[in-house]
Amino acid sequence: MLAFVAIAGPGLIAANAGNDAGGVLTYASAGAQFGYETLFLMLLVTVALVLVQEMCARLGAYTGEGLGALIREQFSLRASAGALLLLLVANAALTVSEFSGIGAAMELLGVSRYIAIPVALVVLWTLTVFGTYSKGERVALVLSFAFLAYPVAAFLAHPNVRLVARDLLTPQFTHSSAFLILAVALIGTTITPYMQFYVASAVVDKKIGPKQYPSERIDTINGAILSDVISMFIIIATAAAIGGTGPLTSAREAAQALVPAVGSAAPTLFGIGLLGASLLAAAVVPLSTAYAIAESAGAERSVSSSFRQAPLFFGLFTLQLVVGAAVALAPGNLVTRVVNMQVLNGLITPVILSFILILANRRSVLGDAANGRTFRIAATVCVVSVGALALAVVVLKLVGKA
Amino acid sequence: MTSHALGFALRRARRHTLSRRHVKPVEFEGKLLSVAGAVGSPVYSGSGERLGDLDDIVVRWDSGDEHPPLYGALVHAHRSLAFVPAAAIAAVLPDQLRLHGSLEPRAPERHPGLVALAHDVLDRQIVDVDGADVDRVSDLVLGRGPDGIRLVGADVSLRTLLRRLGPARMRRMVATERVYDWASVAAFSVHGAGEAGSVLKLTDAASHLRALDPTQIASLLDDLPPPERDQLSSHLAEDSEQ
Numbered sequence: 227m228l229a230f231v232a233i234a235g236p237g238l239i240a241a242n243a244g245n246d247a248g249g250v251l252t253y254a255s256a257g258a259q260f261g262y263e264t265l266f267l268m269l270l271v272t273v274a275l276v277l278v279q280e281m282c283a284r285l286g287a288y289t290g291e292g293l294g295a296l297i298r299e300q301f302s303l304r305a306s307a308g309a310l311l312l313l314l315v316a317n318a319a320l321t322v323s324e325f326s327g328i329g330a331a332m333e334l335l336g337v338s339r340y341i342a343i344p345v346a347l348v349v350l351w352t353l354t355v356f357g358t359y360s361k362g363e364r365v366a367l368v369l370s371f372a373f374l375a376y377p378v379a380a381f382l383a384h385p386n387v388r389l390v391a392r393d394l395l396t397p398q399f400t401h402s403s404a405f406l407i408l409a410v411a412l413i414g415t416t417i418t419p420y421m422q423f424y425v426a427s428a429v430v431d432k433k434i435g436p437k438q439y440p441s442e443r444i445d446t447i448n449g450a451i452l453s454d455v456i457s458m459f460i461i462i463a464t465a466a467a468i469g470g471t472g473p474l475t476s477a478r479e480a481a482q483a484l485v486p487a488v489g490s491a492a493p494t495l496f497g498i499g500l501l502g503a504s505l506l507a508a509a510v511v512p513l514s515t516a517y518a519i520a521e522s523a524g525a526e527r528s529v530s531s532s533f534r535q536a537p538l539f540f541g542l543f544t545l546q547l548v549v550g551a552a553v554a555l556a557p558g559n560l561v562t563r564v565v566n567m568q569v570l571n572g573l574i575t576p577v578i579l580s581f582i583l584i585l586a587n588r589r590s591v592l593g594d595a596a597n598g599r600t601f602r603i604a605a606t607v608c609v610v611s612v613g614a615l616a617l618a619v620v621v622l623k624l625v626g627k628a
Numbered sequence: 629m630t631s632h633a634l635g636f637a638l639r640r641a642r643r644h645t646l647s648r649r650h651v652k653p654v655e656f657e658g659k660l661l662s663v664a665g666a667v668g669s670p671v672y673s674g675s676g677e678r679l680g681d682l683d684d685i686v687v688r689w690d691s692g693d694e695h696p697p698l699y700g701a702l703v704h705a706h707r708s709l710a711f712v713p714a715a716a717i718a719a720v721l722p723d724q725l726r727l728h729g730s731l732e733p734r735a736p737e738r739h740p741g742l743v744a745l746a747h748d749v750l751d752r753q754i755v756d757v758d759g760a761d762v763d764r765v766s767d768l769v770l771g772r773g774p775d776g777i778r779l780v781g782a783d784v785s786l787r788t789l790l791r792r793l794g795p796a797r798m799r800r801m802v803a804t805e806r807v808y809d810w811a812s813v814a815a816f817s818v819h820g821a822g823e824a825g826s827v828l829k830l831t832d833a834a835s836h837l838r839a840l841d842p843t844q845i846a847s848l849l850d851d852l853p854p855p856e857r858d859q860l861s862s863h864l865a866e867d868s869e870q
Contacts, residue, residue, distance in 0.1 A: 290857075295753075295764075298751050298764070299751050299752055303664075303751065303789070303792050303793060304793060306751075307793055522764075523764070523786050523789055524763055524764030524765075524766065524784055524786070524789070525786045538786060
């Protein structure tokens with residue numbers, strides 16, 4: 227275990243920093259409800275994530291444009307508007323899950339959600355709009371390092387290694403609507419539409435072009451794999467602690483997974499980690515979404531502007547925060563709400579992936595860097611599979627079986 | 629989410645500097661026509677027979693005129709695209725294209741200096757020389773005057789973009805007060821007319837860019853994708869050496 231941590235440590239730290247409330251609680255829920263049975267699915271999801279993120283990074287590197295701009299240039303205006311509207315809905319759902327995560331974390335630390343969430347809304351909006359949030363983001367990032375306890379806990383819990391290996395390497399699809407819905411949630415929180423837009427834009431922002439792309443590609447692939455390694459540790463640690471007890475209903479239950487690593491401090495540590503991760507994402511997601519949509523529309527998009535100068539940008543940013551906080555404050559189970567928001571993301575994901583796949587297939591966009599035959603087939607299989615799962619959940623919901 | 633993601637989000641959201649846009653509205657005596665509104669409208673022969681749908685408007689980019697003249701149109705008919713030269717066009721109206729005679733099957737050919745407006749310019753980035761800003765084209769405006777039909781303006785407003793999502797009648801409207809004179813726009817070529825990337829030929833209007841201060845030029849270059857950024861940089865560098 228020590229050797230593993232020593233070798234993969236830095237990468238794991240970086241990958242862990244990518245966890246948000248939706249990710250942590252959905253993976254924990256998977257472990258609690260189905261034990262190790264979702265590990266094989268996570269393996270497949272990792273393959274899909276690698277393919278998708280590689281395409282997004284390649285699009286950014288070879289075109290110098292983000293996905294929002296590319297979609298506008300390559301598709302009809304109505305199709306583009308539809309795609310960006312879906313992105314807004316998906317990211318608003320993510321924002322709901324982040325505020326729900328803030329509420330769940332603070333309740334674990336003894337503060338009511340009805341105080342924590344409104345305060346977080348005001349603080350996040352003020353700090354971001356007035357440009358001082360970057361000072362606080364380091365604090366939030368350090369808080370989220372609490373989740374580094376998951377790999378440690380996963381080992382110290384002494385899970386049934388044979389069972390883990392079996393469920394990791396052989397398909398264990400449970401024939402139930404609950405498994406199907408959780409599968410879509412896992413896809414939605416792992417291959418989230420937000421991350422695809424972010425990956426492309428980050429490559430553009432770093433001014434990575436075709437010449438630098440080969441090394442960036444390795445980073446992208448490594449990042450995707452490592453982030454899913456962390457996700458699997460969350461599933462394993464939770465499964466070892468409370469596997470088979472049914473869906474997760476509280477953050478306190480999820481915290482049980484950290485007991486082997488930190489003992490009675492588990493709830494506090496989990497709460498701190500969840501708070502940090504949720505605070506980070508609750509600012510990043512609405513800000514990036516507002517920027518992507520304003521960029522695609524060609525509108526002003528600067529936090530240095532006033533509301534009057536950049537109404538679309540500020541309007542979208544504020545709308546997402548307010549809607550996110552308002553829905554999170556609605557009565558109901560916060561953890562269930564978080565997982566449901568990931569299901570919504572999972573339903574929207576195949577639509578966004580279709581746009582990405584079409585863009586990456588076009589030689590008019592990528593030239594010789596467009597998808598080759600093998601990659602095209604593999605990526606199409608992924609997108610179609612994700613779409614089929616999403617469609618199945620929609621059908622189940624419509625006939626009232628889910 | 630990663631701290632890198634937040635830092636990146638904040639950095640991007642701050643980087644785009646405001647420019648005091650000095651709009652030079654289009655001044656044209658004659659009727660104005662929206663390209664976005666016209667595309668998709670029916671095409672009729674001289675005898676009134678419906679031939680197909682208007683796919684695109686083609687203008688001659690390298691004519692030397694501030695307002696590129698109409699070169700022809702692309703018509704979608706019988707599951708293929710046909711090129712119609714300007715001489716065969718009787719009228720370009722907001723809701724239809726009328727030909728003098730019938731549609732002669734002529735495959736469209738790409739030539740340098742020719743630009744298909746809906747495919748190559750609409751929704752792509754242009755450099756607004758007057759405002760020292762990079763904008764995205766929401767609509768293009770043709771003007772019908774005594775010397776024929778020309779590209780006379782560009783509309784980069786969000787309102788026009790939203791209007792294009794509405795019904796056909798709304799799409800065909802031209803908001804004159806939001807249309808820039810095309811002469812004040814610098815477009816520059818990347819690989820030639822119509823290929824992947826953003827917009828096209830370097831015009832003399834680009835000389836105005838040298839009058840900008842370095843901060844404005846840097847911000848403008850920063851907003852462009854690498855191919856356009858490199859081309860504009862080298863053009864500015866060549867001009868400064870002369």
